[in-house]
Amino acid sequence: MIQILYFANFRELLGQSEEKIPSTHATVSDLLVELAARGGDWKRALTENTQLQIAVNHNIASRETPIKAGDEIAFFPPVTGG
Amino acid sequence: MIQILYFANFRELLGQSEEKIPSTHATVSDLLVELAARGGDWKRALTENTQLQIAVNHNIASRETPIKAGDEIAFFPPVTGG
Amino acid sequence: MASNHTALPFIKVQQQDFDLTSEMTKLRQGHKNIGAVVSFIGTVRDMNEGDEVSVLELEHYPGMTEKALEKIRLEAHQRWELEASLIIHRIGKLYPADQIVLVAVASQHRENAFYAAHFIMDYLKTNAPFWKKETLPNGDIRWVDSRVSDQEAKKRWAV
Amino acid sequence: MASNHTALPFIKVQQQDFDLTSEMTKLRQGHKNIGAVVSFIGTVRDMNEGDEVSVLELEHYPGMTEKALEKIRLEAHQRWELEASLIIHRIGKLYPADQIVLVAVASQHRENAFYAAHFIMDYLKTNAPFWKKETLPNGDIRWVDSRVSDQEAKKRWAV
Numbered sequence: 001m002i003q004i005l006y007f008a009n010f011r012e013l014l015g016q017s018e019e020k021i022p023s024t025h026a027t028v029s030d031l032l033v034e035l036a037a038r039g040g041d042w043k044r045a046l047t048e049n050t051q052l053q054i055a056v057n058h059n060i061a062s063r064e065t066p067i068k069a070g071d072e073i074a075f076f077p078p079v080t081g082g
Numbered sequence: 083m084i085q086i087l088y089f090a091n092f093r094e095l096l097g098q099s100e101e102k103i104p105s106t107h108a109t110v111s112d113l114l115v116e117l118a119a120r121g122g123d124w125k126r127a128l129t130e131n132t133q134l135q136i137a138v139n140h141n142i143a144s145r146e147t148p149i150k151a152g153d154e155i156a157f158f159p160p161v162t163g164g
Numbered sequence: 165m166a167s168n169h170t171a172l173p174f175i176k177v178q179q180q181d182f183d184l185t186s187e188m189t190k191l192r193q194g195h196k197n198i199g200a201v202v203s204f205i206g207t208v209r210d211m212n213e214g215d216e217v218s219v220l221e222l223e224h225y226p227g228m229t230e231k232a233l234e235k236i237r238l239e240a241h242q243r244w245e246l247e248a249s250l251i252i253h254r255i256g257k258l259y260p261a262d263q264i265v266l267v268a269v270a271s272q273h274r275e276n277a278f279y280a281a282h283f284i285m286d287y288l289k290t291n292a293p294f295w296k297k298e299t300l301p302n303g304d305i306r307w308v309d310s311r312v313s314d315q316e317a318k319k320r321w322a323v
Numbered sequence: 324m325a326s327n328h329t330a331l332p333f334i335k336v337q338q339q340d341f342d343l344t345s346e347m348t349k350l351r352q353g354h355k356n357i358g359a360v361v362s363f364i365g366t367v368r369d370m371n372e373g374d375e376v377s378v379l380e381l382e383h384y385p386g387m388t389e390k391a392l393e394k395i396r397l398e399a400h401q402r403w404e405l406e407a408s409l410i411i412h413r414i415g416k417l418y419p420a421d422q423i424v425l426v427a428v429a430s431q432h433r434e435n436a437f438y439a440a441h442f443i444m445d446y447l448k449t450n451a452p453f454w455k456k457e458t459l460p461n462g463d464i465r466w467v468d469s470r471v472s473d474q475e476a477k478k479r480w481a482v
Contacts, residue, residue, distance in 0.1 A: 080296045
């Protein structure tokens with residue numbers, strides 16, 4: 001299984017803050033394809049949003065980052081702290 | 083009359099923190115000549131010390147700065163605040 | 165309540181306010197050779213993008229946020245000779261003039277503390293997972309956009 | 324006892340210690356649009372020129388010192404967009420770890436506050452008439468020399 005987290009406007013738009021799904025993806029890109037296949041907001045938020053930021057196991061990642069069972073993958077917009 | 087102030091090691095070396103003397107000088111340089119004529123520490127401190135700093139009426143000045151009756155002239159070493 | 169998932173003693177992500185004097189005192193404890201302490205406090209402005217702001221709500225990514233802040237802090241210690249440093253960032257609902265963030269850096273000489281505190285803030289702005297949502301007086305709620313100027317600011321530290 | 328010869332509200336030359344939190348609170352009062360507050364505190368180090376220091380005594384030039392500090396402060400306000408600023412400098416006998424000086428600058432955006440606080444400190448070091456005398460543990464007393472590095476530091480602000 002992998003753990004997926006959604007933050008800020010992604011959390012609001014997708015209506016959930018986290019979920020666990022089976023680990024069947026080689027990279028973040030594969031995971032995004034699966035999630036986007038849910039259609040509607042999922043497709044818009046995860047494949048058409050140029051602002052999408054990705055973290056894998058608390059490190060900033062990209063679509064090409066490999067993922068494996070047990071990983072924590074997070075999706076969020078550009079950060080605005082401070 | 084002019085008011086003369088001595089600070090830090092100048093005050094200690096010359097044994098006084100202030101004095102009033104008649105105003106008979108066109109510039110700081112003229113005043114330094116008169117004070118140095120006192121000899122000893124006065125000569126050493128005021129004419130042989132490359133570290134001498136001068137203020138006239140609270141503004142940083144030089145040997146060439148004109149002075150007149152009522153002025154406040156101060157002699158001190160480079161500052162070390164902060 | 166501090167969410168110190170990672171038990172990093174110089175990183176605090178918390179809802180409650182902080183007191184500058186007591187944080188500075190703690191920071192300096194046991195470091196007698198400190199000659200300079202620079203602190204930065206970020207506060208909630210009552211205006212953003214030309215609109216009045218009533219409430220600012222800060223969300224973060226527990227665990228990753230603390231690690232990201234510690235990474236920035238340690239990078240500052242590698243770049244400059246520092247005696248101690250500390251980052252506190254608040255989360256939850258904040259109001260105009262509230263304190264949001266404290267960065268404090270202590271060093272022997274002032275230049276290092278100034279540069280390091282500025283560096284930490286510039287990197288915090290772009291690398292630490294926090295998000296801000298603001299409420300306007302008419303009730304409108306919007307997520308705060310990241311700033312191009314913050315991306316630009318970071319470039320001054322390129323090595 | 325503050326020696327405010329010149330009644331400058333944002334300049335204090337005083338023997339007594341200061342409290343950072345309360346000074347910052349006063350500084351920010353009535354300025355809701357502040358987003359950034361940078362403070363610098365200089366403290367007495369327990370070492371100088373390789374020797375342990377027991378006591379540091381600070382002398383100043385009443386009247387001129389306040390004017391020199393105000394001039395530096397106003398110059399900072401001309402160079403950067405600032406909301407408020409404050410300089411407190413202590414005089415008399417101080418001991419290791421004591422606070423010597425506070426420079427606090429508030430602005431809408433952080434960059435201005437960082438630069439202005441650093442600028443004020445660099446100029447204070449070379450342009451404000453203060454002198455330091457240190458006592459070593461063996462009783463030796465010596466005047467602290469000015470530093471070439473302080474003259475150099477100022478040059479970064481040349482316009």
